[in-house]
Structures are given as C-alpha cells and as structure tokens.
Amino acid sequence: MTLTADTGADTGAKEVAERVRKIREAQDVGVSRAEGWRRRGPLLPALIFMIAVTQVPFLFTLYYSTLSWNLVRPGSRRFVGLNNYLAVIQDSQFWSVAGNTVILIVGVVLISALLGLLIALLLDRAFLGRGAVRTLLITPFLITPVAGALIWKTTILDPNNGILNWVLSLVGIGPVDWIGQFPLAMVMVELIWQWTPFMMLLILAGLTSMPRDQLEAGRVDGATAFQLFRELTLPHLRRFIELGVVLGAVYLVNTFDAIFMMTQGGPGVASANLPFYIYQRAFLGFDMGQAAAMGVVVVIFTMIIASFALRLIFKSFSGKEEAA
Amino acid sequence: MTTTAERITATPDAAPARKKKSRKFSPWGVVAWLAGLGFFFPVFWMVLTSFKQESDAATNPPKLFFVPTLDQYSAVFNQGIGPAMLNSVFATGMSTILVLLLGVPAAFALSLRPVRKTSDALFFFMSTKMLPVVAAILPLYVIVSNIGLLDNIWALVVLYTSMNLPIAIWMMRSFFLEVPGELLEAASLDGASLWRSVREVILPLVSPGIAATALICVIFAWNEFFLAVNLTAVNAQTMPVYLVGFIAGEGQYWAVLSAAATMAALPVILCGWFAQNKLVRGLSFGAIK
Numbered sequence: 001m002t003l004t005a006d007t008g009a010d011t012g013a014k015e016v017a018e019r020v021r022k023i024r025e026a027q028d029v030g031v032s033r034a035e036g037w038r039r040r041g042p043l044l045p046a047l048i049f050m051i052a053v054t055q056v057p058f059l060f061t062l063y064y065s066t067l068s069w070n071l072v073r074p075g076s077r078r079f080v081g082l083n084n085y086l087a088v089i090q091d092s093q094f095w096s097v098a099g100n101t102v103i104l105i106v107g108v109v110l111i112s113a114l115l116g117l118l119i120a121l122l123l124d125r126a127f128l129g130r131g132a133v134r135t136l137l138i139t140p141f142l143i144t145p146v147a148g149a150l151i152w153k154t155t156i157l158d159p160n161n162g163i164l165n166w167v168l169s170l171v172g173i174g175p176v177d178w179i180g181q182f183p184l185a186m187v188m189v190e191l192i193w194q195w196t197p198f199m200m201l202l203i204l205a206g207l208t209s210m211p212r213d214q215l216e217a218g219r220v221d222g223a224t225a226f227q228l229f230r231e232l233t234l235p236h237l238r239r240f241i242e243l244g245v246v247l248g249a250v251y252l253v254n255t256f257d258a259i260f261m262m263t264q265g266g267p268g269v270a271s272a273n274l275p276f277y278i279y280q281r282a283f284l285g286f287d288m289g290q291a292a293a294m295g296v297v298v299v300i301f302t303m304i305i306a307s308f309a310l311r312l313i314f315k316s317f318s319g320k321e322e323a324a
Numbered sequence: 325m326t327t328t329a330e331r332i333t334a335t336p337d338a339a340p341a342r343k344k345k346s347r348k349f350s351p352w353g354v355v356a357w358l359a360g361l362g363f364f365f366p367v368f369w370m371v372l373t374s375f376k377q378e379s380d381a382a383t384n385p386p387k388l389f390f391v392p393t394l395d396q397y398s399a400v401f402n403q404g405i406g407p408a409m410l411n412s413v414f415a416t417g418m419s420t421i422l423v424l425l426l427g428v429p430a431a432f433a434l435s436l437r438p439v440r441k442t443s444d445a446l447f448f449f450m451s452t453k454m455l456p457v458v459a460a461i462l463p464l465y466v467i468v469s470n471i472g473l474l475d476n477i478w479a480l481v482v483l484y485t486s487m488n489l490p491i492a493i494w495m496m497r498s499f500f501l502e503v504p505g506e507l508l509e510a511a512s513l514d515g516a517s518l519w520r521s522v523r524e525v526i527l528p529l530v531s532p533g534i535a536a537t538a539l540i541c542v543i544f545a546w547n548e549f550f551l552a553v554n555l556t557a558v559n560a561q562t563m564p565v566y567l568v569g570f571i572a573g574e575g576q577y578w579a580v581l582s583a584a585a586t587m588a589a590l591p592v593i594l595c596g597w598f599a600q601n602k603l604v605r606g607l608s609f610g611a612i613k
Contacts, residue, residue: 039439042429046489047445049426053486054452060463119359127353133360135597139367142596144547146564147585150571151370154382154578161382161576163369193363198607205604205612243608253456257549257564261571275458275550282462283554295459306454310447313611 058299064292071286084293093269094277094294100184101273101301104255108191109248113241115192116199123200124207134204141197149261152190153179183263183271190258199244206240207233239312246309253302274298370589373582381579396583403580405587407559408566411477412588415552415562416545419484423541426485427492428534434493435500436508436526446497449490450609457487461554468555477560483551488541491606495540498610499533500526536602543592543599563588 068080088094123134140148156162159177169175179186210233218228256275259265265272265280272280274294282291373381375392434442464483465474473479503526511521527534549564556565567588570581596603604612 036440039433039437041433043433043439043445046426046430046493047448050449050452050486050489053482054455054460057460057463057467058455060466061459064462119356122352122356122359125350125352125356127350127356129353129357133356135600136360136364138596138600138603139593140363142543142593143367143589144564144567144585144592146547146549146567147370147589148366150567150581150585151366153571154576154581155369155373156366158382158576161384161386161578163386166385193366197363201604202608202612205608240612243611247608250454254458254550256458260549260553261568275456278458279461279550279554282465288462292462295456295462298456299459302454302456306451309454310450313450313609314443314447 061292061295061299064288065296067289067292069288071282071288073286080289084289085296087290088293088297091290097269097272097274097277098297100269100271101253104184104188104191104273105249105252107188108195108252109245111188112192112195112248113199113203113245115196116201116244117203117237117241119196119200120203120207123204137200138197140193141195141201143194145194145257146261148194149190149258152186152193153262157186179262180267183266187255187258187262187271190262191252191255194258195248195252198248199241202240202244202247203237206237210236239315243309243312246305246312249305250302250309253298253305274301367589367593370582371586373578374586376579376582378577378579381582382576396580397587399580400584400587403584405563405566405584408561408563409587411556411560412546412562415477415480415484416542418481419488419545420538420541422481422485423488423492424534424538427489427496427537430489431493431496431500432522432526435497436503436505446494449493452486453490453609457550461550464551465554474555475557475560477556479555480548480552480560480562483555484545484548487548487551488544491544491609492537492541494609495537495606496530496533498605498613499530499537502533503529533602536599537606539595539599540603540606542595546592546595 065084066079066081067077068083069077119137123130123137154162156164157178159165159175159180162178164178165175214232215228218232223231254275255273256279259271259273259276263271265276269277275298278291278294278298281287281294285291372388374396375394376387376390377393377395380387380390433439434446439445468474468479507525507529508521511525512518516524547564548562552562552565553568556562567584570577570584599606
C-alpha cells in the first residue's frame with residue numbers, strides 16, 4: 001500500500017525500472033542525497049510545524065503532571081513525582097466522570113450508528129427528492145455545535161416553553177424538566193442528533209459502493225430481503241460501520257461544547273466528562289498538576305481507541321488496492 | 325466472504341447497471357422524508373425563531389405563524405456580533421490558507437513523488453489528530469500567555485492550522501493519488517521543470533479536490549470552540565464564544581439568541597452543503613471515496 005519501493009510488495013516492469021534507478025542513485029551518493037532532499041523538501045515545513053505545535057505541548061503536559069502547581073498561588077510550583085496520579089486515582093469524582101465519559105461515547109456512537117444505518121438504507125433507494133433529503137440530513141453535523149446545543153437547550157428542551165413538552169402535552173404527558181432531571185441523557189440526545197448524519201454518510205458511501213449484481217444474483221436465487229441484507233449487505237458494510245464507530249469514538253472523546261452549553265457538567269459532576277472536568281480543574285480550580293495528570297490519563301484512554309482507528313484506516317487503503 | 329466471491333464469478337456478465345427506477349411514489353420515500361425533516365427541524369426552528377419578536381418566541385403553545393421581523397438581526401449587530409464575526413472569518417480564512425500552503429506540498433511529497441518512510445509520516449500526521457486536545461490545553465495556555473498571545477487571534481490561527489493540517493494532507497493525498505503517475509513522467513520527458521509540470525499538469529487536475537479540502541477545513545475551524553473559549557476573551561472571541569453570552573440570559577430572549585445562532589451556523593452550513601459530495605472523504609481521512 002505504500003508507494004515506496006522498499007516494501008518490495010509489488011512487482012512488474014515499473015517496479016524493476018524503479019529499482020534500477022534506485023541502484024544507480026545509490027552508486028552516486030551525491031545525486032541520491034540531493035534527490036532525497038528534493039523529495040523530502042516539500043514535506044518538511046508541514047512536518048516541523050506539526051511536531052512543534054502538537055508534540056511539544058504533550059511533553060509539557062507530562063512534565064506538569066509531576067508538579068504540584070496552583071496557577072493563582074505564585075511560587076507554589078514544586079516536584080511531587082507521581083503524587084498527582086495517586087490523587088487522581090483516589091478522587092471519587094474522577095471515577096464517576098470517567099464513567100460518564102464511557103457511557104457518553106458508547107451510547108452516542110452505538111445509537112447514532114444504528115440510526116445512521118437505518119437512514120442510509122432508506123436513502124439508498126430511489127425516491128423523489130433524495131438529494132434534498134440527504135442535504136437536510138447532513139445539516140445537524142454541519143451546524144456550529146455551540147449553536148446546536150444552545151437551540152436544543154432553549155427552544156426544544158426548555159421545561160416551560162420548549163417544543164418537546166408542548167408536543168407531549170398534546171398526548172397528556174405533563175411538563176418534564178428534561179435537562180434538570182436527565183442532564184447526561186439530554187447531552188447524549190443532542191450529540192446523537194449531531195453524529196447520526198456522520199454515520200449515515202459513511203454507511204451510505206458503503207451502500208453506494210455495493211456491487212449491485214451480487215444483490216441481483218441473490219434475488220434470482222430466491223433470497224428474501226432480510227437474508228440479502230444479512231448475508232450480503234451487512235458483511236459489505238462492516239468495514240464502513242467499524243470505521244464510523246472508531247472515528248466517531250475518537251472525535252467524541254473530546255466532547256466539550258454540548259456539555260458546556262447545556263449543563264455545565266452539572267448538577268455536581270452528573271453530566272461532566274473528562275475534558276469538561278479537566279477544564280474545570282485547570283481553569284476554575286487552577287490545579288494544573290492534577291489537571292495535567294488527568295490529561296495524561298485521557299491520552300492513554302484515547303490511544304487505545306485510536307489504535308483501532310488507525311489500523312482500520314490503513315487496512316481500508318490496502319484493501320482497496322487489492323481489489324483494484 | 326467466500327460466498328460473496330462465488331456469487332460474483334457466478335454472474336460474470338449479468339452486471340446490470342443500477343436500475344433506473346421510475347420516480348414513482350414509494351412509502352419508504354415518505355419515511356425518508358420524515359426522517360430528513362425530523363433531523364432538520366431544530367435548524368428550521370432556529371431560523372424561524374430568529375425572525376420572531378421576543379413576545380412570539382418563547383410561548384406555549386409555540387407559534388408557527390407570526391409577523392416576521394428583522395429586529396433581532398439588527399439587535400445582534402448592536403450587541404457586538406460584528407467583531408466576533410470578523411475574528412471568526414480571519415481565524416478560519418488565515419488558518420485555511422496556511423493549511424493549503426503547508427499541506428499541498430506535503431501531500432505531493434507523500435503521493436506523486438513519495439519520500440522514503442511515507443507511511444511513517446502519514447501515520448504521524450493522523451496520530452496527532454487522535455490525541456485529545458484537552459491534554460494539551462494547559463501547556464498551550466501557559467505558552468500562549470508567556471509569549472503574549474492570550475486573547476490574540478493569531479494564537480487560534482496557528483492552532484487551527486495544526487488541527488486541520490492532518491485531515492487536509494490525508495484528503496489531498498487521496499486526490500493526488502488519482503492523478504496517473506505517467507502524466508508527471510510525460511511532462512518531465514517533454515523537458516518541463518518539476519515546478520512547471522506540477523503547476524500546469526497536476527494542479528489543474530487536483531484543484532477541485534483542493535477546493536473541497538479547503539471547505540472542510542473552513543467548517544472545522546469555524547465551529548471550533550474548546551481552544552477559542554480557553555485562549556480568547558473579549559478582543560479575539562470567535563462566533564462560538566460570542567454565543568456563550570446567551571446561556572447566562574435565562575430570561576428567555578430566544579429570538580435574539582436564535583438570530584445570533586443562525587448567524588454563527590449559516591456560513592458553515594452553506595459550505596457543507598456545497599462540499600457534501602466530498603464530505604465523507606474528508607471525515608474518513610480519504611479512506612472512503
């Protein structure tokens with residue numbers, strides 16, 4: 001899947017020619033080095049920029065996590081080793097927030113993947129105005145998340161004048177203080193609204209790439225629609241659903257906007273996730289050391305999910321090349 | 325999987341093209357329309373509320389019919405949405421330009437004239453996107469305040485560039501890979517310099533892809549909130565940060581709130597509608613076309 005010759009995976013005349021050229025270059029060290037730099041040149045600015053802006057802060061976070069450091073008390077900075085991590089582990093709020101984070105990610109990803117699958121199946125059929133429906137459907141994913149959360153919190157979920165309670169009152173269900181009573185669930189509802197279009201788009205791309213003749217053949221063989229779906233469509237979609245789930249999870253680890261706008265993590269930490277809790281600790285509690293230690297924990301947590309995501313993305317590239 | 329393969333070979337030349345179904349009325353189409361309208365409803369309601377008077381906005385039962393007004397839009401301009409809008413435009417536009425300046429050459433180096441360790445470089449770029457930004461916010465805050473860029477829009481320009489660069493490189497690389505390699509060779513055989521062949525042969529071919537990449541960078545940069553709320557205050561606040569001012573007002577000023585939210589959301593919704601065919605490719609790092 002890589003385009004460099006040193007994997008030696010591909011063969012063919014082009015490959016041989018490339019190898020001959022490489023050997024010639026290797027014989028003339030000066031030329032090959034110059035050529036190497038000429039090829040590397042365009043990459044270097046981006047690479048250096050990314051290392052400086054993204055990697056250096058993480059190293060600092062690691063360092064901060066070993067300090068006892070309160071931002072508003074100058075001179076309070078001192079080395080405490082792993083004490084911050086110990087304090088984080090003993091912090092019962094941290095564990096309930098970590099639990100919220102897992103519930104939020106798993107719940108939102110699974111429900112929006114399921115809804116996205118159903119809607120994608122609907123959109124895979126021809127009907128009048130299909131393009132318009134698709135355009136309507138992707139809008140929740142595009143809208144500024146802060147604006148979306150604000151609209152949900154006020155015009156839709158408000159206990160007195162929210163439109164949801166008005167609809168429910170028509171069937172005789174009394175006013176419910178949605179955000180007050182179910183803060184985490186309501187944040188999740190808003191996020192599911194936002195992420196279902198993402199899943200739908202990925203799965204729809206999978207359906208579009210589905211070879212039609214397979215389905216035709218199955219239909220000729222007398223398979224029912226459900227059998228066709230289970231035996232042919234679902235296996236084909238698996239890669240797309242997996243990709244949606246892991247990418248969605250990686251993005252949702254960072255959930256902040258919806259919680260900030262809708263509940264501020266409250267009541268207490270009932271609807272806080274790790275990013276929001278770290279934000280509170282650092283910028284409202286000014287405890288840099290512990291906040292940094294929690295940041296490191298989040299990184300480890302994310303790396304576990306991300307390793308799946310990276311493997312899947314690389315696999316889907318190589319899979320495509322095999323098929324071609 | 326094996327059954328799938330057998331089925332393909334079993335029907336070698338049947339391969340009927342996707343059936344051109346007549347545009348007849350179908351019940352599933354109605355269900356799809358209902359789903360689409362349902363998902364769109366909060367956005368519709370936001371836009372509708374923004375044209376109401378406050379007395380029509382927060383009512384029970386909600387009002388569908390009312391005398392429309394532009395009062396709320398003039399109100400948000402009086403409440404200082406202008407500077408926030410300009411900050412958002414600047415941070416989004418500048419960071420997208422920087423992404424393209426850094427990303428197009430990098431994508432080129434990772435596709436058409438690949439460097440050694442291409443996959444290592446690609447892996448590195450993507451892994452930066454997977455690291456949660458919350459883990460970097462403390463040092464970013466300290467560094468930015470030490471170099472005096474707190475509440476300065478340039479801090480966001482730099483950070484948004486780093487946020488979008490990995491997606492842009494992956495996405496543009498997938499467009500570059502669609503360019504036949506022989507084209508570049510043919511151009512160089514004709515004696516064209518590398519720069520000239522890139523400019524005259526490659527760039528015209530990939531420019532639609534670059535445009536789509538730019539639109540997706542615009543969407544992400546415009547919508548970003550976490551960095552903006554932590555690193556800016558009054559001077560450099562962007563549109564999402566400006567909207568925070570409306571959660572404090574529990575006094576139910578929903579019409580003006582909706583007008584502000586509409587102003588914040590409209591530019592990216594339009595960008596996204598425009599780029600919707602390339603959206604999947606951006607979201608999946610080019611893995612899905």
